[in-house]
Amino acid sequence: xxxxxxxxxxxxLLRIGVLLAAATVFLxxxxxxxxxxxxxxxxxxxxxxxxxxxxxxGVVKAATLFNSTGLIQFGLLLLIATPVARVALAVVGxxxxxxxxxxxxxxxxxxxxxxxxxxxx
Amino acid sequence: MTALTxxxxxxxxxxxxxxxxxxxxxxxxxxxxxxxxxxxxxDVKYAIGASLVSVIATSSGAAAAYVREGFxxxxxxxxxxxxxxxxxxxxxxxxxHISTHAIAIIFGLALLQAAYQSLFKxxxxxxxxxxxxxxxxxxxxxxxxxxxxxxxxxxVRNVPAGFGIMFGAGTxxxxxxxxxxxxxxxxxxxxxxxxxxxxTTTSNFMIGVTAAASAGVxxxxxxxxxxxxMPVMLGVLAGAFLGTRVLxxxxxxxxxxxxxxxxxxxxxxxxxxxxxxxI
Numbered sequence: 001x002x003x004x005x006x007x008x009x010x011x012x013l014l015r016i017g018v019l020l021a022a023a024t025v026f027l028x029x030x031x032x033x034x035x036x037x038x039x040x041x042x043x044x045x046x047x048x049x050x051x052x053x054x055x056x057x058g059v060v061k062a063a064t065l066f067n068s069t070g071l072i073q074f075g076l077l078l079l080i081a082t083p084v085a086r087v088a089l090a091v092v093g094x095x096x097x098x099x100x101x102x103x104x105x106x107x108x109x110x111x112x113x114x115x116x117x118x119x120x121x
Numbered sequence: 122m123t124a125l126t127x128x129x130x131x132x133x134x135x136x137x138x139x140x141x142x143x144x145x146x147x148x149x150x151x152x153x154x155x156x157x158x159x160x161x162x163x164d165v166k167y168a169i170g171a172s173l174v175s176v177i178a179t180s181s182g183a184a185a186a187y188v189r190e191g192f193x194x195x196x197x198x199x200x201x202x203x204x205x206x207x208x209x210x211x212x213x214x215x216x217x218h219i220s221t222h223a224i225a226i227i228f229g230l231a232l233l234q235a236a237y238q239s240l241f242k243x244x245x246x247x248x249x250x251x252x253x254x255x256x257x258x259x260x261x262x263x264x265x266x267x268x269x270x271x272x273x274x275x276x277v278r279n280v281p282a283g284f285g286i287m288f289g290a291g292t293x294x295x296x297x298x299x300x301x302x303x304x305x306x307x308x309x310x311x312x313x314x315x316x317x318x319x320x321t322t323t324s325n326f327m328i329g330v331t332a333a334a335s336a337g338v339x340x341x342x343x344x345x346x347x348x349x350x351m352p353v354m355l356g357v358l359a360g361a362f363l364g365t366r367v368l369x370x371x372x373x374x375x376x377x378x379x380x381x382x383x384x385x386x387x388x389x390x391x392x393x394x395x396x397x398x399x400i
Binding site: 004006007010014015017018021022025026028029032033036037038039040041042043044045046047053054055069070072073076077079080082083084086087090101102105106108109112113115116117118119 | 122123124125127128161162163164166167174177178180181182191193195196199200202203206207209210213221260261329330332333334335336337338340341342343345346347348349350351352354355358
């Protein structure tokens with residue numbers, strides 16, 4: 001495993017992740033428009049409503065029920081997960097290259113991301 | 122407005138933003154927020170949530186191509202991501218506590234900088250170096266990139282300064298829901314003397330990771346509304362994809378000037394509205 005192969009793997013992982021996320025968002029969006037296209041919408045005032053859309057658990061539950069906004073939000077979670085997976089893969093890649101310094105650096109980035117995302121669970 | 126009308130308008134606006142953003146290299150996020158806030162009256166908090174999501178999409182979507190060309194430097198990216206992700210968390214927490222008026226004004230200032238860059242950007246190397254300084258050497262940050270068919274090696278300097286600027290770039294990203302690619306490029310190209318092409322592609326590579334760090338806070342606070350983020354993400358992604366296809370043929374200079382003028386107008390609108398408390 002050299003840097004070049006590692007980078008190609010990471011690049012492909014990112015692309016697949018984005019495509020998967022976009023497909024899920026598109027599916028949820030289509031369902032949403034099919035069911036709610038004539039709803040009146042106003043987003044002038046921020047209301048942090050809908051706890052089911054604000055936690056990973058709530059989103060997954062809504063998505064498995066085939067709730068349209070739940071599916072969209074699940075797709076967005078997939079999207080947020082792609083860079084995280086990228087960092088995780090870099091940790092493994094550097095470890096396989098026996099590059100201890102950069103394995104540790106990548107792991108620190110992963111910890112920071114985990115710290116941020118843990119709030120969402 | 123019905124959900125169908127809203128979705129259609131946002132989809133078109135986002136596609137145009139993504140298209141222009143990828144052509145000019147400034148990213149789509151920077152015009153999405155003012156477009157949503159000023160044109161459709163969407164609350165800034167929803168707008169920055171949707172924008173942040175689109176930033177991750179374009180960064181991850183474009184990274185695959187850049188990596189294949191061998192420009193981005195993964196070690197530099199990883200090291201500096203420690204700074205940008207920490208900054209992003211700080212920025213996202215600030216965004217929760219600062220008033221939307223203040224966010225609008227800070228956003229306007231960031232837009233002013235983007236307009237300046239679009240209109241008068243120096244697109245040349247600021248002088249890369251072959252040798253790294255001692256810290257750059259110890260961290261093995263130097264690398265090679267393809268130049269005129271050959272592999273050109275380069276060194277990396279001033280790591281602490283680059284790290285500091287990156288923390289600022291991360292904070293701005295988390296506060297405004299943008300990629301802040303311009304500031305990332307300044308940190309690498311100007312401060313650390315990394316070749317321009319390597320700086321821009323590595324910056325693009327880092328933007329997604331930086332944005333993911335504030336996404337947790339945004340999601341938890343309800344900033345990411347699926348009904349708004351859906352057309353923004355799909356539109357920006359489609360526009361950016363189209364942008365990379367025509368990049369080779371387009372007359373970019375004229376587009377940059379056009380984009381710069383639009384961004385300048387948005388900057389003034391945001392600052393005026395923010396000051397008058399309308400946003």
